[in-house]
Amino acid sequence: MSRLDLKKKAEDAREKPAPFGPDIDLGAYSDRAKKHGQVAGLRELTTEVRERALSVGVDTGEECRRGSFFQMDHSVVFSATYQQGLEVMDINVALAKYDWLREYWWKALTADADKYTAQAELKPHHGYFLRALPGAKAEFPLQACLYMTQEGLAQNVHNIVIAEEGSELHIITGCAVAPQVRSGLHIGISEFYVKKNARLTFTMIHNWAPDVVVRPRSAAIIEENGVFLSNYICMRPVKTLQTYPTAYCVGENATVRFNSIFLAQEGSNIDVGARVFLRAKGSRAEAVSKAITTGGNIVARGHFIGEAEGVKAHLECRGLILAEGGKIHAIPELEGSVKDLEMTHEAAVGKIAPEEIEYLMARGLTGEEATAAIVRGFLDIEMKGVPASIGDEIKRALRAEKVAGGV
Numbered sequence: 001m002s003r004l005d006l007k008k009k010a011e012d013a014r015e016k017p018a019p020f021g022p023d024i025d026l027g028a029y030s031d032r033a034k035k036h037g038q039v040a041g042l043r044e045l046t047t048e049v050r051e052r053a054l055s056v057g058v059d060t061g062e063e064c065r066r067g068s069f070f071q072m073d074h075s076v077v078f079s080a081t082y083q084q085g086l087e088v089m090d091i092n093v094a095l096a097k098y099d100w101l102r103e104y105w106w107k108a109l110t111a112d113a114d115k116y117t118a119q120a121e122l123k124p125h126h127g128y129f130l131r132a133l134p135g136a137k138a139e140f141p142l143q144a145c146l147y148m149t150q151e152g153l154a155q156n157v158h159n160i161v162i163a164e165e166g167s168e169l170h171i172i173t174g175c176a177v178a179p180q181v182r183s184g185l186h187i188g189i190s191e192f193y194v195k196k197n198a199r200l201t202f203t204m205i206h207n208w209a210p211d212v213v214v215r216p217r218s219a220a221i222i223e224e225n226g227v228f229l230s231n232y233i234c235m236r237p238v239k240t241l242q243t244y245p246t247a248y249c250v251g252e253n254a255t256v257r258f259n260s261i262f263l264a265q266e267g268s269n270i271d272v273g274a275r276v277f278l279r280a281k282g283s284r285a286e287a288v289s290k291a292i293t294t295g296g297n298i299v300a301r302g303h304f305i306g307e308a309e310g311v312k313a314h315l316e317c318r319g320l321i322l323a324e325g326g327k328i329h330a331i332p333e334l335e336g337s338v339k340d341l342e343m344t345h346e347a348a349v350g351k352i353a354p355e356e357i358e359y360l361m362a363r364g365l366t367g368e369e370a371t372a373a374i375v376r377g378f379l380d381i382e383m384k385g386v387p388a389s390i391g392d393e394i395k396r397a398l399r400a401e402k403v404a405g406g407v
Helices: 003-012 047-054 091-097 099-103 115-122 354-361 367-379 388-405
Strands: 067-072 075-081 086-090 128-132 142-148 153-163 168-177 183-194 199-207 211-222 227-234 240-243 246-249 255-265 269-272 275-278 284-294 297-306 311-321 327-336 341-350
Touching: 003 115, 047 142, 047 168, 067 086, 067 128, 086 091, 086 142, 091 099, 091 128, 091 153, 115 153, 115 183, 115 211, 128 142, 128 168, 142 153, 142 183, 153 168, 153 199, 168 183, 183 199, 183 227, 199 211, 211 227, 211 255, 246 255, 246 284, 255 269, 255 297, 275 284, 275 311, 284 297, 284 327, 284 367, 297 311, 297 341, 311 327, 311 367, 327 341, 354 367
Parallel strands: 067 142, 128 153, 142 168, 153 183, 168 199, 183 211, 199 227, 211 240, 211 246, 227 255, 240 269, 246 275, 255 284, 269 297, 275 297, 284 311, 297 327, 311 341
Antiparallel strands: 067 075, 075 086, 086 128
16 A cells, blocks of 8 residues: 555544543644754663663663664664664664565554554654564564653654564563653554564563553564564553554464553553454464552453464453552453364452461561562463563563552
8 A cells, every 4th residue: 555545544544533442632742852862872871761761671781682772752862783684773764775664564553543543654753673584583682662751742653573484583662751751642553573483572561650641553463383472561650551452363373472461550541452363273372461450440351353273262361459449340252253263261350368468467477568479479470482581571670660559
C-alpha cells in the first residue's frame, strides 16, 4: 500500500476510539518537542537520565549488551550495534536505507485500527529498527530506551523488529519519563517478524508517572518453528494503560508466550491482555499474567483462537488485591474451530489469606515482612526460554519496583 493510501486510511480513523479503555483527547498533548543533540556514547547522558534508564533495564554502561538505541522525546540521540549480523538504527534511517522495509510497514498492524494507530501514522516521532540477519545469534541483548523529558508531550513511535531465518535475538526495551514529568501521552507501534527457525525474546519494562497515558499497539507474525517470547512489566503509577498485543502463528510448530506482571496503585487504570491466532498445525501459545492492585483498577484479558489441528494453548491470570478500593477483572477467552486441538485457561482473583501471614509471623517475621514475602512468591513467574541475562534484568526490576510500589 502506498504512503498516500496509508495516510488516507489513517485520516479516516482519526476519531475512531479503541474497543477497550477510556477514550483520550489527543489534542490535549503537545506535538512540539525541544531537540536533543546526539551523544557519542550513552555514558555522556546526565546522571539523572542514566539512573532512570537503569530503572527500566537499560544499562547506559552497555555492559553485556550487543547494541543500543536511545530516543529522548522526538530526538534519536544514540544508536549503535557491537556484533556482526545485528542492526540497530532509527526507523527513519532504516526506511531510507532499505526499500524492502516498506513491505513490513503496517503489515502486522493496520494504521486505521483506532485513533492511536492513526496518530502514529499521521504524526510520527521516529522509533527503532532492530534486526538479526539470517543465522545470527545474539548471546547478549540489544537494548532500546524511549524517554520523555517534556511535560504534556505526545510521543508517537513506530518500531519494527525482524529476526531473520535461523537467527536468535534478545531485546530489552525500557520506557520512562524524567522525574519532573507528571503527564504525557506515549503511543508505541511495534511490529515483530519472527522468520523460520528464528527465536525472539522481547522484554518491556515501563516506568511512567501518575498522569501519563500509554497506548502501546503491537503485533507479531511467527513463521515455521519460530519462537516469540514477550515479557511485560509495569509496576509504577500510570494514569491509563491500554494494550492488547496480538500474535499470529502462521507457520507449523510456531510458538508464542506472553508473560505480564503489573501493579495498579490508587488512581491507575490498567487494561492489558494478549490475543493469539493459532493458524498453523502444531502451533503453541501460552499467556500468564500476574496482577496486583493497591487501589487501582485492572482488566486482564486473554483470547486464543485455535484454527488448525494439533494446536495447544493455555491462558492463566492471577490477581491479588492488597487494598480496599482496588478492582481486578479477568476475562479469559478460548475459541476453537477444529476438533483436534487442546486449549485451557484458569483465572483466580483474591486477597492474601490471614492464615498465611499468621504462619510467617509465628516464625519471626513482622506483618509487613510476611506480606512482602507472600507478594514476592506471587510475582515469581516462570518465564520459560528466557536467557539468564534477561531473567536477571527482570528480577532486578521487580525488586526495585516492589519497594517503590510499597508492597
